[in-house]
Amino acid sequence: MDAAVVRAMSSAAGLGLLPFWTDPVCAVVTAWHPLADEDVLRPAQLAELPLRLAPCDANPPFRDLITTVLRDASRTAGRAAVHTPAGHLADIATDPTASWTAFYRAGDLPPSQPVAIRPLAGVEITTSLVVPPGPAGPALGLLLDSFRG
Numbered sequence: 001m002d003a004a005v006v007r008a009m010s011s012a013a014g015l016g017l018l019p020f021w022t023d024p025v026c027a028v029v030t031a032w033h034p035l036a037d038e039d040v041l042r043p044a045q046l047a048e049l050p051l052r053l054a055p056c057d058a059n060p061p062f063r064d065l066i067t068t069v070l071r072d073a074s075r076t077a078g079r080a081a082v083h084t085p086a087g088h089l090a091d092i093a094t095d096p097t098a099s100w101t102a103f104y105r106a107g108d109l110p111p112s113q114p115v116a117i118r119p120l121a122g123v124e125i126t127t128s129l130v131v132p133p134g135p136a137g138p139a140l141g142l143l144l145d146s147f148r149g
Helices: 060-077 089-094 138-148
Strands: 004-007 016-030 050-052 082-084 100-104 115-131
Touching: 004 016, 004 060, 016 089, 060 100, 060 115, 089 100, 089 115, 100 115
Parallel strands: 050 082, 050 100
Antiparallel strands: 004 115, 016 100, 016 115
C-alpha cells in the first residue's frame, strides 16, 4: 500500500484524497493586545494586523488557507491584510507593533510566552490520506475500516 498523510491539501493531481480528520486553527496575538481578551477570534478582527507566516515553500497549503481566509475577511471588513516575514512566538510577544500568526496544533505547545492563543472562528485544517486512484486494495481497506471504528 502506497499512501501518505497530508494536511490542508484540497487536491493532488492523479491521486485520491480521503479526509480523515480536521483540526482547529488558532491565532496567536501578543498578550497586551485588546484581542487577547476575546475567547475566539474572527478573521475580520485580525485583517488589519500584520501577519507572520512561514515562507510559502515551508507549507504552501496552510499559507494558502490562511491568506484565502484573510482575503475573504478583508472583503467583509473592508481592510486588507499585511503580510510580514515569518516570526516566532517570542517576536509576537516582544514586538511593540501588534502582529499575529496562525497555526494548527501538531504536538505540545511551546513553553508559555506572553501571548494569547485563541481559536480562529470557522477555520479548520483537514488531514487527508493521499492514495492511488481507483478502488482501495485490501491493505488500504483495512486501514480505512480501522479509522471508521
